């Protein structure tokens with residue numbers, strides 16, 4: 001099985017399991033779990049925040065952040081495609097009593113600064129009180145630069161708004177930027193967070209831990225966040241076993257994210273070669289440029305109907321959905337590269353794709 005559906009499918013490595021089994025444990029609701037305390041301390045130090053809090057999921061760290069920054073009835077500026085708005089079951093509204101103000105994304109995945117400014121409500125009793133800007137990085141695998149991130153943070157400060165990064169995949173962004181700019185990954189990550197009040201970071205995505213996310217911010221923010229985590233049912237007890245996996249991931253799996261990015265590029269290059277070799281694919285298949293570990297590949301519903309069962313039978317798993325692009329229906333496949341996909345897996349996948357394309361080319 002080669003599973004491209006998500007990085008969340010990764011299994012802990014033997015060394016990570018070893019760290020989990022031998023972790024020192026305590027009761028984390030009492031703040032007595034030494035391994036969780038160490039994870040929080042290490043992450044805060046590396047990312048340039050005062051404090052951190054471990055929670056079961058990124059959905060929860062985002063919700064905790066929004067509820068810690070805002071009061072009931074406040075408004076949060078988000079992107080139409082942001083996880084916080086679209087993929088968290090409406091938690092900000094249902095549990096936080098917060099009003100989202102969604103904005104369309106620019107092509108590179110950002111929110112236009114002018115759109116943000118235009119969305120900030122004046123102090124008038126007709127309006128909800130705009131309180132928070134959320135930025136997602138990476139967004140659909142696309143990297144927002146430190147220059148853009150800094151511009152949003154400055155804008156937020158100027159308008160006395162809080163700003164939060166949904167950095168489920170922040171380390172992928174940092175890794176890509178670090179490669180491009182030849183800087184250390186952690187330095188790049190700190191730079192992305194500069195001027196932000198909080199960050200949510202997933203340990204269970206590309207970093208390869210089985211469970212958990214971190215929320216980072218000032219000491220007083222994390223103190224408020226701790227109460228909300230408890231309220232949401234996210235206060236857990238001997239979390240050290242999970243925190244040990246997260247700590248291991250931050251220590252040993254950050255540098256290797258560049259491998260996932262290389263694999264993803266290798267996959268895109270290989271698919272592009274197939275499109276050259278098999279002209280029947282042209283017009284039926286479109287590839288988005290790869291920046292990190294995610295490749296989006298659009299195909300006609302006809303091609304998808306043949307390809308998907310073919311891949312399924314050969315143990316290549318993918319997620320995808322239909323969508324409309326310039327008035328035409330397409331099927332968008334998402335290939336996510338991660339810890340459990342080797343460069344041999346990429347070669348095997350390309351071989352399967354080549355076999356498919358050859359027989360597809362041969363049919364009428």
Ligand SMILES: *Cc1c(COP(=O)(O)O)cnc(C)c1O
Nearest residue numbers: 057058059060083136166168202
């Ligand atoms: C995965 C993800 C999250 C959190 O997801 P959980 O499954 O709840 O941990 C948050 N934001 C983004 C952008 C994500 O990709």
